[in-house]
Amino acid sequence: MTADDARLVFAAARVARLATADARGVPHLVPLVFAVDGDVVVSAVDAKPKRTTALRRLANVRANPHVALLADHYDDADWAALWWVRADGTARVLEPGDAAARRGVALLRQRYAQYRERPPEGPVLEVAVTRWSGWRAR
Amino acid sequence: MTADDARLVFAAARVARLATADARGVPHLVPLVFAVDGDVVVSAVDAKPKRTTALRRLANVRANPHVALLADHYDDADWAALWWVRADGTARVLEPGDAAARRGVALLRQRYAQYRERPPEGPVLEVAVTRWSGWRAR
Numbered sequence: 001m002t003a004d005d006a007r008l009v010f011a012a013a014r015v016a017r018l019a020t021a022d023a024r025g026v027p028h029l030v031p032l033v034f035a036v037d038g039d040v041v042v043s044a045v046d047a048k049p050k051r052t053t054a055l056r057r058l059a060n061v062r063a064n065p066h067v068a069l070l071a072d073h074y075d076d077a078d079w080a081a082l083w084w085v086r087a088d089g090t091a092r093v094l095e096p097g098d099a100a101a102r103r104g105v106a107l108l109r110q111r112y113a114q115y116r117e118r119p120p121e122g123p124v125l126e127v128a129v130t131r132w133s134g135w136r137a138r
Numbered sequence: 139m140t141a142d143d144a145r146l147v148f149a150a151a152r153v154a155r156l157a158t159a160d161a162r163g164v165p166h167l168v169p170l171v172f173a174v175d176g177d178v179v180v181s182a183v184d185a186k187p188k189r190t191t192a193l194r195r196l197a198n199v200r201a202n203p204h205v206a207l208l209a210d211h212y213d214d215a216d217w218a219a220l221w222w223v224r225a226d227g228t229a230r231v232l233e234p235g236d237a238a239a240r241r242g243v244a245l246l247r248q249r250y251a252q253y254r255e256r257p258p259e260g261p262v263l264e265v266a267v268t269r270w271s272g273w274r275a276r
Contacts, residue, residue, distance in 0.1 A: 014212065015212035017155045017167065019165035019166070019167045021163045024163070025160075027165050029155065029224055030222070030224075031208065031222050064163045066165060070168070072155070086168075
């Protein structure tokens with residue numbers, strides 16, 4: 001898959017997983033909803049039940065900006081249908097009041113009805129993608 | 139979700155994502171099929187199309203054994219149905235001839251018909267899980 005194809009496939013996915021790592025290189029992994037804006041992927045910290053996880057993710061990015069995001073398709077009955085796309089890059093945490101954060105939330109609300117009903121109120125994670133890659137079984 | 143619940147839910151999932159990081163803390167992310175054996179998660183490197191990715195994953199683990207694995211459920215229409223489970227631990231690479239690698243492949247072949255038809259021939263990644271955790275929206 002070319003980088004352009006990977007970006008298109010990633011942008012159309014509804015969920016991705018974010019890998020961060022702390023300053024010692026210990027990885028952390030969470031699923032998230034997101035929006036793609038050119039070579040930027042935005043996501044937001046929303047509800048309180050995920051508070052601890054959210055803090056870990058943000059603390060990691062502040063200590064070590066390198067991140068990876070993955071979207072994939074799995075089909076137990078047909079491994080020929082499998083694909084994945086990955087966005088590698090660097091992240092920064094935007095405080096809710098920030099103009100870029102507001103733009104990110106607007107993009108997320110366009111994509112997800114749940115965010116239109118109730119916008120995410122926490123910080124926004126902005127990933128500047130330096131490499132799009134992907135693989136298809138066929 | 140308790141650690142025991144998280145382990146049970148993880149063990150029943152069909153696909154997970156593996157986060158590794160290199161010695162500099164740059165994360166890498168791939169989807170994988172796996173089997174759970176107590177507090178160990180095994181996966182294998184299979185076909186040649188994934189060769190580069192497979193090497194990266196294994197090189198990272200050799201340089202930095204800390205890994206995270208995530209399985210999750212996403213439902214665009216019902217965010218109340220969302221859940222995720224995570225296994226944090228340390229990994230080692232087993233060469234195909236190794237007794238533990240053969241046991242791992244046997245477990246994978248029990249779980250996946252595709253592996254029964256054609257066993258994975260490459261190294262086996264064994265993750266010793268030090269923490270099971272999880273979250274359910276409801």
